[in-house]
Amino acid sequence: MIKTILFIALLLNVVQVTLSSVVSVGDFNKDFFITWSPNHVNTSADGHERSLKLDQESGAGFASSKMFLFGQIDMQIKLVPGHSAGTVIGYYLTSDQPNRDEIDFEFMGNVSGQPYILQTNVFADGFDDREERIYLWFDPTEDFHTYSILWNLYQIVFMVDWVPIRVYKNHADKGVAFPRWQPMSLKVSLWNGESWATRGGHDKVDWSKGPFIASFRNYKIDACIWKGNPRFCRADSNTNWWNKDRFRSLTWSQRRLFRWVRKYHLIYDYCQDNQRFKNNLPKECSLPKY
Numbered sequence: 122m123i124k125t126i127l128f129i130a131l132l133l134n135v136v137q138v139t140l141s142s143v144v145s146v147g148d149f150n151k152d153f154f155i156t157w158s159p160n161h162v163n164t165s166a167d168g169h170e171r172s173l174k175l176d177q178e179s180g181a182g183f184a185s186s187k188m189f190l191f192g193q194i195d196m197q198i199k200l201v202p203g204h205s206a207g208t209v210i211g212y213y214l215t216s217d218q219p220n221r222d223e224i225d226f227e228f229m230g231n232v233s234g235q236p237y238i239l240q241t242n243v244f245a246d247g248f249d250d251r252e253e254r255i256y257l258w259f260d261p262t263e264d265f266h267t268y269s270i271l272w273n274l275y276q277i278v279f280m281v282d283w284v285p286i287r288v289y290k291n292h293a294d295k296g297v298a299f300p301r302w303q304p305m306s307l308k309v310s311l312w313n314g315e316s317w318a319t320r321g322g323h324d325k326v327d328w329s330k331g332p333f334i335a336s337f338r339n340y341k342i343d344a345c346i347w348k349g350n351p352r353f354c355r356a357d358s359n360t361n362w363w364n365k366d367r368f369r370s371l372t373w374s375q376r377r378l379f380r381w382v383r384k385y386h387l388i389y390d391y392c393q394d395n396q397r398f399k400n401n402l403p404k405e406c407s408l409p410k411y
């Protein structure tokens with residue numbers, strides 16, 4: 122009898138751990154709901170591809186129906202082709218709380234022929250001011266590329282086609298805030314950010330060049346689904362593969378790529394902006410990056 126109960130308990134435990142993580146099906150209609158302007162959203166018949174439109178009337182957006190605590194998220198994105206000045210695409214995880222945690226990709230458009238900027242930011246416990254910006258090493262409007270977030274207890278890694286472009290390491294033991302308590306949902310939107318996005322707000326949206334369309338496809342959400350108990354998500358199990366040793370810091374080849382990005386593609390790093398922080402840079406700036 123006791124053996125049976127123990128066995129069932131064990132089985133339930135296994136089932137629960139298994140269910141707490143998912144390799145998503147890749148169907149936008151199943152994993153996301155439209156949060157903003159359904160008539161500016163197009164989804165392919167099989168649900169694998171979706172596009173958002175920005176015109177004078179509205180932008181558009183969608184959000185995951187589940188929340189996650191740690192995992193890896195990949196999304197293929199094709200940015201607005203041609204003239205895209207003033208437009209912004211956000212692809213981010215957010216806890217939507219007053220003291221919010223957030224992990225952001227923001228793509229800032231440009232006038233025709235000029236480069237997009239990819240800005241990343243991290244909010245931890247309500248504080249952000251952690252922008253980094255890069256130019257991409259390819260034209261992101263010509264084809265789909267994969268933009269990923271790896272998030273575990275040890276680090277947050279932003280990747281573009283598997284190249285780590287940014288690492289935000291967990292330095293909580295040194296008093297630096299790190300997103301690790303609040304579950305987050307995944308959100309995507311296309312909107313008018315002309316007041317700041319392109320050359321600091323100099324180039325506005327040119328509506329005569331619209332509508333502006335960005336496309337998304339083949340996403341993969343391999344993350345721990347929030348069920349109210351962080352224990353399952355923090356566990357180092359086979360399902361929670363992102364918590365395993367080899368994902369706790371960059372590998373040697375990732376480090377090489379990361380240094381290459383910083384050397385040739387970085388155009389802004391808050392950690393180098395002494396003027397903005399009045400020579401009092403945030404604490405993490407003097408700690409190891411990876």
Ligand SMILES: *[C@@H]1O[C@H](CO)[C@@H](O)[C@H](O)[C@H]1NC(C)=O
Binds near residue numbers: 172174
């Ligand atoms: C959706 O498709 C229709 C027909 O092809 C097109 O007119 C509309 O602009 C598209 N909307 C988006 C958001 O791509």
Ligand SMILES: *[C@@H]1O[C@H](CO)[C@@H](O)[C@H](O)[C@H]1NC(C)=O
Binds near residue numbers: 231232237238318320
């Ligand atoms: C747009 O192009 C200008 C000129 O090349 C460049 O300075 C700027 O960084 C580019 N991107 C954005 C988003 O402003």
